[in-house]
Amino acid sequence: MRLSQHLCGMAALSLALATQGHAAAANTQTDCLFAWAESHAPELFAPAGAVSGQSGSYYYRHYPSLSTYLAVSSADSHVYYLGPASNGAVQDIGSLAFWVGQAQCPASSSATYPLVDTGQRKFYGNTAELGSAPATATAAFYGEDAQFAGRQLSYQNNGDGTITDLHTGLMWVAARGSKVTWDAAVAGASSSRVGGYSDWRMPTIKELYSLIDFNGKSAATAASSVPYIDTRYFEIVFGDATGGRVIDGQDWSATKYVSTTMNGDVTVFGVNFIDGRIKGYPQYTPGSRTGSTLYVRYVRGNSNYGVNQLSANGDGTITDHATGLMWAQTDSGVAKNWQDALAWVQAQNSANAFGHNDWRMPNAKELQSIVDYSRSPATTQSAALSPLFTATAITNEGGTTDYPWYWASTTHLDSNGAVYVAFGRALGWMRLPGSSSYSLLDVHGAGAQRSDPKSGNVSNYLLGKDARGQSAYGLGPQGDVVRIANFVRLVRDAP
Structure with a gap:
């Protein structure tokens, strides 16, 4: 259901949000909902110039260019709208729980490691796609990935070279960059100023894996391949563009293998967003101290992501x-x-x-x-x-x-x-x-x-x-x- 359609069908209530309150501290769940609204109904919620604030029990976001407010009340845990679509009247558009479910936001602000879904929505048998979903628990292949929908992949382009994951709270560099050694990748994080931020870091393997989208499929050529990442937000380069195999587009993580691979190679885990796998990659070219080169995509925010409790x-x-x-x-x-x-x-x-x-x-x-x-x-x-x-x-x-x-x-x-x-x-x-x-x-x-x-x-x-x-x-x-x-x-x- 589109948010704009839901708004048109709700009765107006008497609530005055026209007077702005003070700037409010971030609320993970409601901020996720606001960002989702901006992404799914930009005609109602244009993010440019938006300001968050608090007025009584209402945590709100004001969109000055549209004279619009979107608010959540702590008194009844409902979501309210005030703007042109309601003819200037305030509307109760439903419970916060309902809209959080629509937006697939974290269940609570204390969720430090919210897992994002794989994106897989089709059903597969042993060798090919199934014609329909298994209907009952006793049917063959019942219980595979598509049977259960989790938090769907949802991103926001911030317009400054950064992408925010609306579920994990992680912010990413959108550009692909160039292949570098692992040592150079680690050193480069502290000097990165993408988006004006100075707290970029190398992603752990769990942070990096949060971006994988299992609608990907690698093939013999780049033209017939689909990357395992949302290329509407993240740049990707196929390996043949840099003189390698099509699949040679791997990313370093910050996570080293505590053992070694192959014949004693010091190893770092990485994700290949072209062939959809996590593998350990040699930190140095085997038989030398020359650093192997892969891509790196820096991250910031939610430093607890990937930490189990x-x-x-x-x-x-x-x-x-x-x-x-x-x-x-x-x-x-x-x-x-x-x-x-x-x-x-x-x-x-x-x-x-x-x-x-x-x-x-x-x-x-x-x-x-x-x-x-x-x-x-x-x-x-x-x-x-x-x-x-x-x-x-x-x-x-x-x-x-x-x-x-x-x-x-x-x-x-x-x-x-x-x-x-x-x-x-x-x-x-x-x-x-x-x-x-x-x-x-x-x-x-x-x-x-x-x-x-x-x-x-x-x-x-x-x-x-x-x-x-x-x-x-x-x-x-x-x-x-x-x-x-x-x-x-x-x-x-x-x-």
């Missing part, structure tokens, strides 16, 4: 008060293909697991939110996960103790595979220089996000043999190990 509830569940999500403390215990994993979640609901029947498989952003990037199998002998959780130990393809990859409900459109997050080593089979056999390496780091086929047999992905003469099955330039069967962890909205 976990507590065990004593009933087999864990609540993250920062995101508002409740998690099962244990995982599925066994690996399953994607369709069976979705069905397993519904079986847990039928069994009222941990006293609840509204569990779901987490989407990609929900799942990545609980990665603990201070942990890894090699450094803490654990999954990259808070010790409040338990993770089933597995034996990986090289015969080493490791930890699972967990399915997300999100489909990766490049191959119609399903997204997973590696809470153990993100393994790949590499044929090292001078060797005719493949070696199994942690190529992307615990905490990486990649994708696996939803069904089939790993024998379809034969690369060759390892030094023991065993078959190596993998995909892509780093020979990403193919599993097809991965683990599951339940999530639901916390009360």
